Amino acid sequence: MKGNIIKYAQDNIDTDVIIPGQYLKVHDYAELATHAMEGLDPDFHSKVKEGDFILSGKNFGCGSSREHAPIALSHSGIKAVLALSFARIFYRNAVDGAFLLPIEIDQDAYNAISEGDEIDIDIASNEIKNITKNQTYKMKPFSEIIGKIISAGGLFKYKPDQD
Amino acid sequence: MNIVEKILARASGKSKVSPDDVVFANVDKVMMHDVSGPGVIKVFDKLQKQGISVDKLWDSTKVWVAEDHFVPSAEKVSAENIVKLSNFTKRYGIEKHFKYGMGQYGICHTISHEEAMVMPGDVYVGGDSHTNTTGALGAFACGLGHTDVAYVLLNGKIWFKVPETFYFKLNGKLPDHVMAKDFILKIIGDIGTDGGAYRTMQFGGSGIDEMSVQSRLTMCNMTTEAGAKNGIVEPDQKVFDYLTRRGATNLNLIKGDSDAEYEKIFEYEGSELEPVVAKPFSPENISVVREAPSVELDKCYIGSCTGAKYEDLEAAAKILKGRKVKIRTEILPAAISIYQRAMENGLLKIFLDAGVTVGPPTCGACCGAHMGVLAKDEICISTTNRNFPGRMGHIESQTYLSSPLVAAASAVTGKITDPRDLK
Numbered sequence: 001m002k003g004n005i006i007k008y009a010q011d012n013i014d015t016d017v018i019i020p021g022q023y024l025k026v027h028d029y030a031e032l033a034t035h036a037m038e039g040l041d042p043d044f045h046s047k048v049k050e051g052d053f054i055l056s057g058k059n060f061g062c063g064s065s066r067e068h069a070p071i072a073l074s075h076s077g078i079k080a081v082l083a084l085s086f087a088r089i090f091y092r093n094a095v096d097g098a099f100l101l102p103i104e105i106d107q108d109a110y111n112a113i114s115e116g117d118e119i120d121i122d123i124a125s126n127e128i129k130n131i132t133k134n135q136t137y138k139m140k141p142f143s144e145i146i147g148k149i150i151s152a153g154g155l156f157k158y159k160p161d162q163d
Numbered sequence: 164m165n166i167v168e169k170i171l172a173r174a175s176g177k178s179k180v181s182p183d184d185v186v187f188a189n190v191d192k193v194m195m196h197d198v199s200g201p202g203v204i205k206v207f208d209k210l211q212k213q214g215i216s217v218d219k220l221w222d223s224t225k226v227w228v229a230e231d232h233f234v235p236s237a238e239k240v241s242a243e244n245i246v247k248l249s250n251f252t253k254r255y256g257i258e259k260h261f262k263y264g265m266g267q268y269g270i271c272h273t274i275s276h277e278e279a280m281v282m283p284g285d286v287y288v289g290g291d292s293h294t295n296t297t298g299a300l301g302a303f304a305c306g307l308g309h310t311d312v313a314y315v316l317l318n319g320k321i322w323f324k325v326p327e328t329f330y331f332k333l334n335g336k337l338p339d340h341v342m343a344k345d346f347i348l349k350i351i352g353d354i355g356t357d358g359g360a361y362r363t364m365q366f367g368g369s370g371i372d373e374m375s376v377q378s379r380l381t382m383c384n385m386t387t388e389a390g391a392k393n394g395i396v397e398p399d400q401k402v403f404d405y406l407t408r409r410g411a412t413n414l415n416l417i418k419g420d421s422d423a424e425y426e427k428i429f430e431y432e433g434s435e436l437e438p439v440v441a442k443p444f445s446p447e448n449i450s451v452v453r454e455a456p457s458v459e460l461d462k463c464y465i466g467s468c469t470g471a472k473y474e475d476l477e478a479a480a481k482i483l484k485g486r487k488v489k490i491r492t493e494i495l496p497a498a499i500s501i502y503q504r505a506m507e508n509g510l511l512k513i514f515l516d517a518g519v520t521v522g523p524p525t526c527g528a529c530c531g532a533h534m535g536v537l538a539k540d541e542i543c544i545s546t547t548n549r550n551f552p553g554r555m556g557h558i559e560s561q562t563y564l565s566s567p568l569v570a571a572a573s574a575v576t577g578k579i580t581d582p583r584d585l586k
Contacts, residue, residue, distance in 0.1 A: 012356055012445065016551040020558075021530035024198045025233050025241045027205050039553045059357035062390060063551060064530075065292035067202055067308035087390055088361050089292060093308035097206075145185045145322060155314050156215060160187055160322070 001101075001122075002131070003051040003079055006044070007115040011057035013040065015090065018061065018069040032068055033075035050077035053121070055113055057083065060102075061090025067097060074099035080121060082128070082139075084110055095146055098154030103128070109137035123150070165328050165423035166397055167363045170303040174286045182327040182426070187320045188303075191285035195312055196229040196271045197241065199290025200248045202309030203316065210313070220255050221319035227259035227280055228252050229271035232526040234263045237533035269498025269524035272296040272468035276380060277498050279409035283398035284417040288315055292387045293468050293548065298363075299379035300406065301398030301417060306387065326392045327426040328363040329354075333370030335433035340582050342478065343378035344470065344546065344566035346431070347385040348439050352449030353429075359391030362426065366396050370433040376405040377474040384469050385548050388446040438581050440544070441564040444552050452569055452581040462543040463488065463574035464555070465567055466495035466522070467529040470546020473501045475567040480510045482571035482582060483517040489577035493535050495522040519574075531556050544573045 017039030019032060026032055037044035054073065060083035061069060070093050073081070080101040081094070094102045103121060109128065112135055113119065120129040121139070128137045142150060152158035164172060168180050175186035195203055207217045220226060228248060233241030252260040259280070261268040267278065271289060274280065275297045281287045283301030288294060294306040307321065315321050331350060337343070351358070364386040371379065379396045386394030396402075398416045406414060438452040450456075465471060465479050476496060494514050496502040502524065505511050514521050520535075527534035529547040537543055537556030543563070545555065550562035563579060572580040 014549075014551040016531075016549065016554045020553050021532055022536075024530065024532070025201075025237075025244055027201045027244075039558055059360070059390060062356055063292065063549060065290065065294075065306040065308055066198070067310060070308075085357065085360070087357070088392060089306055089308060093310065096314070097308065097310035143185075143324070145324070155310060155322075156210060156213075 001079060002118065002120045003053045004049065005053050005055050005113055005115060005117045005119055006048065007055040007113065008040065009057065012059045012062055013056050015061060015063035015066050015069045019066065019072045024066060024068060029071055029075045032072040036072035036076045045076065048076045048078065051079055052077055053119055054078055054081045055083070055110070056081065057110070058085040060086050062087035065089045065093070067093045070094040070097060070099035082113070095149050096155035101150065104140035105137060112137065165365065165419035165425065166301065166417060167303055167328055167365070167395055168325060169417060169419060170284055170286060171323060171325055173284070180325045182325050184325045185322060186325060187322050188286050189320050190288055190315050191225065192281055192287045193226050193312060193315045194229060194271055194275065194280070194289035194294065196231050196291060197234060197244050197248055198232045199309055199312060200228060200251060201244045203290065203313045204247055204251055206309050206313040217317065220316050223256045226257050226316060228257060229261050229274055230263050230268055231270045231524070232530065233532050234525055235523060263523070267499045269501070270468045270526055272384065273472065273497035273501070276300060277409065277500050279406045279411040282406070282411060282414060283402060284415045288312065288321060293384050295386050295391070295393045296380050296384040296468055298383035298386070298393050298395040299376060300402050301396065303393065303395070305393045324361070326361060326363045328365050329359060330365045330367060330425040330428045332368035332428060332430045333366065333433055334368055334430060336370050336373040337433045337436055340568060341436045341438055342566035342568055343374060343381040345439050346436055347382045348441050348446065348449055348564065349436060350429070351385065351389045351441070351446050352439070354389055356388060356445060356447045357390040359386060359389035362391050364389060364391045364394045365425070366394065371396060372399065375474060376401050377472045380472065381469060385446070388548055438566060438569050440569065440579055441550055443550050443561040443563065446549060446564060452565070452579060453584070455563070455579040457578060458542055460490050460544055460573060460577055460579070461541040462535070462537065463490055463492040463570050464528055464535060464543055464545040464547065465570055466493065466497070466527060467547040468497055469548040470567055471495055471497040471501070473504055475546060476501065476505050476510050478567040479571040480513045482568060482575065482585065483519065484513050486517055486575050488518045488574040490574055492519045492574040493522055494519050495527055495534065496524055498524050528555050530554070537562070544570050544579060546570050
């Protein structure tokens with residue numbers, strides 16, 4: 001899966017900036033996308049392209065349980081968020097709803113990847129290739145259940161009884 | 164096993180579970196509100212298009228619905244969401260729908276304990292991150308998103324990774340001027356907003372035994388701000404009394420085994436704790452009130468699931484009695500039952516005499532929705548739970564989080580004030 005990086009070099013990007021509370025009443029996915037990241041980066045909507053990835057620091061998506069957050073990013077075109085760590089509800093919402101891939105990376109990869117870099121993520125080999133810089137990094141493998149839900153295409157398509 | 168492991172083992176039909184095990188737990192209760200409900204309805208629509216049946220819920224008697232975020236309806240989109248909720252509960256025969264304007268209603272996490280919706284030992288999930296609150300009753304209470312709540316509504320179970328548990332031990336009771344809010348803010352300041360990530364935060368010790376159920380609710384409520392999966396207190400006689408007064412029967416006061424294991428134990432001395440605030444823009448940005456910046460406040464907000472239970476209003480009334488507020492102050496009791504008690508016991512008169520605007524139960528400005536959101540550069544002291552940028556309104560507004568005692572004292576002076584320093 002290839003895409004370009006939009007980097008927010010900070011920790012604790014919370015759901016209030018990913019999609020501000022005033023839009024919680026909105027359930028039109030396309031409209032939510034127009035307000036994605038509005039609390040942090042008002043230019044996000046105009047610059048994001050289909051297939052882009054977000055790169056950020058630790059505790060990405062902390063705050064509320066609003067599924068609006070992964071929905072707004074996903075419907076903006078974001079296919080994966082790469083971060084040092086994730087807040088738990090954002091992480092499971094992203095996976096269970098099959099909105100985007102939450103990819104945990106280490107500090108070295110975080111430091112090495114820059115805004116605009118073209119990245120190729122291979123979850124089968126847990127490798128991230130930086131095409132722009134000709135580098136390769138390891139991603140943290142998904143836990144067994146997360147891997148299975150992702151391959152199934154979301155929680156509703158995952159059949160635990162067939163394990 | 165500790166209490167959380169015992170609950171998850173029971174709910175998943177296993178004799179033993181350990182941290183990092185993945186279980187599919189049977190759910191005892193599930194809640195949604197006017198924000199997560201329409202989100203769940205949207206998931207149902209998608210499922211239907213994919214040929215997955217949404218004709219029947221797993222058990223509509225275990226589902227309950229609150230109206231809290233944008234009520235009384237703030238404008239037409241939120242009004243339509245309330246209609247969607249009503250149609251949903253009618254279609255699926257959900258009887259426990261707390262509607263505004265029809266007797267008891269309020270913030271979902273307040274209704275969950277005021278109406279004894281959650282029992283000790285339950286696995287309770289809800290479409291809101293502060294579902295954690297009722298861990299104070301001895302439940303495994305956990306917030307989920309729309310997809311997960313929809314899954315529970317149709318299947319009655321959901322996957323969990325069994326969490327590691329941090330145990331926070333409070334030795335001795337809190338001084339009179341220190342509230343549970345100060346203690347949980349202090350903990351978040353110590354461990355950070357991801358300090359409890361993926362874990363349970365369990366509270367115990369003589370100071371927690373001494374604490375009222377309402378104070379323990381405040382503790383568990385804000386485990387969310389430490390990134391935790393949930394918070395829990397082992398249920399005792401106080402919980403038994405609290406719930407039986409509200410009509411509950413057949414309570415199981417489940418406790419952990421004597422050889423229960425915890426990942427880490429943190430100890431605090433009650434007598435050493437002080438009133439604190441969380442400065443903008445993070446709940447971990449803690450300062451002792453007496454060392455807080457000397458800013459001119461514009462507003463005081465006493466509301467939310469965190470800071471508008473009856474006990475919180477009583478604390479504010481103690482300060483505001485016979486005094487006047489110097490800045491705009493709103494008090495929004497978190498449920499109608501609390502509003503009514505506040506009226507019967509004279510609290511509303513104290514508030515109105517002090518110049519406060521008393522509003523209806525709602526999440527309101529806590530999440531920047533309505534009912535007093537902040538303008539650019541406005542500074543607010545608030546009994547709510549988060550102060551991220553833009554949380555209560557404009558992205559360049561600022562919120563200081565505090566206990567109701569500190570908030571009320573600050574409303575009187577217009578500056579961040581330790582209740583002990585009020586003349």
